[in-house]
Amino acid sequence: MRLLLAACFAAIAVSACASAPVATSSDIERVLANPARSQADRERDARDKPAEVFALAKFRQGDTVADILGGGGYNSEILSGIVGPTGHVLLVNNPGYDGFGKKGWTERLADNRLxxxxxxxxxTDALGMGDDTLDGAVIVMSYHDLYWVDEKEGWTKIDAGQFLDxxxxxxxxxxxxxxxxHSAKQGTGSSAAQTLHRIDExxxxxxxxxxxxxWVAxxxxxxxxxxxxxxxxFDPAIRGKTDRFVHLYRKPG
Incomplete structure (x- = not known):
């Protein structure tokens, strides 16, 4: 037992025997202050409040986290700083989201920057995430698209249940x-996803x-x-100022 404890204390620098502390909003503010981040991302911070939002998830250094339908990777870069060099972030897109975010992720990931x-x-039905591999995941402003269809835009019907599974x-x-x-009016279910790109929380x-x-918080x-x-x-009267819900869910176990 003494040898085991000694080994544990000796390895504490690499967190072999203890979990890293959860990332607080102050910790995430330091990630956001990284001078390598783009001006466009900094401007988006004021609207999306990532320090407060990501603090809810209590991610830690060393975690493996997926940014699902993350488009150009704005959130992936923030998560990269939160989980640190011992952690891992998956920027997961289907072809539609990947095409939409191509300029963003191309510049963001160039020259092994992250x-x-x-x-x-x-x-969409096989995004390449292994079973029981993620400490966490985020899906930001794209959940409603599971219930949106636009054949002209090449966005075909998604099996939302299979996606969530x-x-x-x-x-x-x-x-x-x-x-x-984006929050829709209560009682509208998923119907507003098609017309307004919103969903009932x-x-x-x-x-x-x-x-x-x-549901946790x-x-x-x-x-x-x-x-x-x-x-x-996307209406100019409300774009960037919509009523948005932020939910945290947990897999039992």
Missing amino acids: PNVQHVVGP QIARALKPGGVLLVVD QFAIADFRKHGLE AMPYLRNPDDDRSKLV
């Missing part, structure tokens, strides 16, 4: 999923629960009571 970020592209399988027992999305809670994830920092939730999120 060595702990892996760019993964796969069909993929995430649940990929999370380790106890792993967490952070979800941020009570529908979301029931949806994730149905696929094995427990929410935070209010992206709420906007002045948004009557009747406008398309």
Whole structure:
């Protein structure tokens, strides 16, 4: 036992015997202050409040986290700093999101700029996340797209249930999923996803629960009571100022 404890204390520098502390909003503010981040990302910070939002997830250095349908990788870069050099981030896109975010992720990942970020592209029903491999995942402003169809834009119908089952399988027992999305009027279910790119948060809670994830917490920092939730999120009157819910879910275990 003494030898085991001695080995544990000797290895503490590499966190072999103790978990790293959770990332607080102050820790994440330091990540955001990295001078290597782009001006465009800094401007987006004011709207998306990533220090407060990601603090809810309690990610740690050394974690493996997926940025699901992460597009150009704005959140992936922040997560890269949170989990640190011993951690791993998957920037996971389907072909549609990858094409949409190509300029962003190409510049962001050029010359191995973020060595702990892996760019993964796969069909929506096989995104390449192994079972029980993730400490956490985020899906930011893209959950509603599981219920949106636009054949002209090449966005075909997605089997949302199968998609959510993929995430649940990929999370380790106890792993967490952070979800941020544009709020629709209560009682509208998934219907506003097609017309307004919004989704009812009570529908979301029931949806994730149905696929094995427990609702844990929410935070209010992206709420906007002045948004009557009747406008398309791209409407200039509300773009960047929508009422957004932030939910944390956990895989039991």
